[in-house]
Amino acid sequence: MGKLAVLTVLGASLALIGERLLSFRGRMNAFREVEPIEPQSCHLIEGLENGSEDIDILPSGLAFISTGLKYPGMPNFAPDELGKIFLMDLNEQNPKAQALNISDGFDRESFNPHGISTFIDKDHTVYLYVVNHPHIESTVEIFKFEEQQRSLTHLKTIKHELLKSVNDIVVLGSEKFYATRDHYFTSHFLVFLEMIWDPHWTYVLFYSPGEVKVVAKGFSSANGITVSLDQKYVYIADVTAMNIHIMNKQDNWDLTQVKVIQLGTLVDNLTVDPATGDILAGCHPNAMKLLIYNPEDPPGSEVLRIQDVLSDKPRVSTLYANNGSVLQGSTVASVYHGKMLIGTVFHKALYCVL
Numbered sequence: 001m002g003k004l005a006v007l008t009v010l011g012a013s014l015a016l017i018g019e020r021l022l023s024f025r026g027r028m029n030a031f032r033e034v035e036p037i038e039p040q041s042c043h044l045i046e047g048l049e050n051g052s053e054d055i056d057i058l059p060s061g062l063a064f065i066s067t068g069l070k071y072p073g074m075p076n077f078a079p080d081e082l083g084k085i086f087l088m089d090l091n092e093q094n095p096k097a098q099a100l101n102i103s104d105g106f107d108r109e110s111f112n113p114h115g116i117s118t119f120i121d122k123d124h125t126v127y128l129y130v131v132n133h134p135h136i137e138s139t140v141e142i143f144k145f146e147e148q149q150r151s152l153t154h155l156k157t158i159k160h161e162l163l164k165s166v167n168d169i170v171v172l173g174s175e176k177f178y179a180t181r182d183h184y185f186t187s188h189f190l191v192f193l194e195m196i197w198d199p200h201w202t203y204v205l206f207y208s209p210g211e212v213k214v215v216a217k218g219f220s221s222a223n224g225i226t227v228s229l230d231q232k233y234v235y236i237a238d239v240t241a242m243n244i245h246i247m248n249k250q251d252n253w254d255l256t257q258v259k260v261i262q263l264g265t266l267v268d269n270l271t272v273d274p275a276t277g278d279i280l281a282g283c284h285p286n287a288m289k290l291l292i293y294n295p296e297d298p299p300g301s302e303v304l305r306i307q308d309v310l311s312d313k314p315r316v317s318t319l320y321a322n323n324g325s326v327l328q329g330s331t332v333a334s335v336y337h338g339k340m341l342i343g344t345v346f347h348k349a350l351y352c353v354l
């Protein structure tokens with residue numbers, strides 16, 4: 001190859017890499033700062049110092065909180081702390097967080113809980129499904145909640161070749177759930193390349209004992225997932241595309257897209273307000289600050305409420321925003337009777353009265 005051709009190829013490659021890196025900074029919202037917005041009464045929850053990645057509240061007001069997530073690429077200040085599930089009773093005047101005991105026979109040493117979803121059976125038994133990453137793999141653990149004993153009995157570990165890099169789940173029947181895959185690759189280096197290249201290869205999976213299939217694909221990084229109150233629509237957060245996909249659930253469990261709600265922030269886990277059907281989104285206003293953690297300029301937190309989700313003009317408002325001075329790396333917000341819990345990847349958790 002002549003020198004000119006070599007220079008041309010080199011120049012084109014450098015331009016492409018430069019363009020991808022610039023696009024990556026854009027996807028991480030690297031230049032965004034937040035203006036603080038805080039409800040009247042908020043305080044940090046005692047005992048939750050090691051992340052509170054996902055929160056699911058039962059209709060009775062009992063909140064499950066997954067803590068201690070070790071996620072590659074994210075800061076972790078307590079690598080020796082075991083993953084745990086905490087419970088809070090939001091009916092109490094001053095609710096306290098309490099770690100739930102987990103039955104013997106379950107490997108608590110490698111418990112690395114991520115997204116969670118509760119399921120109440122016809123006989124009123126409460127089950128907690130937990131995305132787990134033991135030894136950086138992905139499994140879904142099914143626990144039965146023993147309310148009297150305040151404990152979890154481990155029933156089953158679900159593994160499947162399509163259940164890789166699982167982020168969150170939403171359970172819609174006994175052993176029937178949708179799960180998001182947040183990266184296509186699983187090795188650190190390839191995940192890094194995927195983040196830079198952004199090929200949109202991640203997907204949503206439907207799992208049941210009889211059938212496992214991809215039901216929606218083409219996401220930059222599918223993250224939080226939940227379902228509308230009438231269970232007709234599934235809401236999926238594409239974190240690095242900064243949007244939420246509203247999808248129609250078909251009788252055969254396939255998902256068809258209704259619309260995409262674009263938001264100027266990286267959307268993590270989603271919950272639905274049981275009183276209004278609004279979506280609550282735990283968001284990362286600037287994910288570059290999460291990846292390159294600097295205690296002098298920490299990652300902030302942001303919670304959005306999306307009203308009139310199915311209308312032509314959904315309304316988006318900010319319920320909470322902080323530059324990291326109080327709460328860093330918010331991942332989820334969940335409400336119950338005028339109270340709100342906000343969880344984070346590796347930091348603390350906040351309790352607010354709205």
Ligand SMILES: [Ca+2]
Pocket residue numbers: 054055056115116117168169225269270
């Ligand atoms: Ca969840």
Ligand SMILES: [Ca+2]
Pocket residue numbers: 115167168223224268269331
């Ligand atoms: Ca998540």
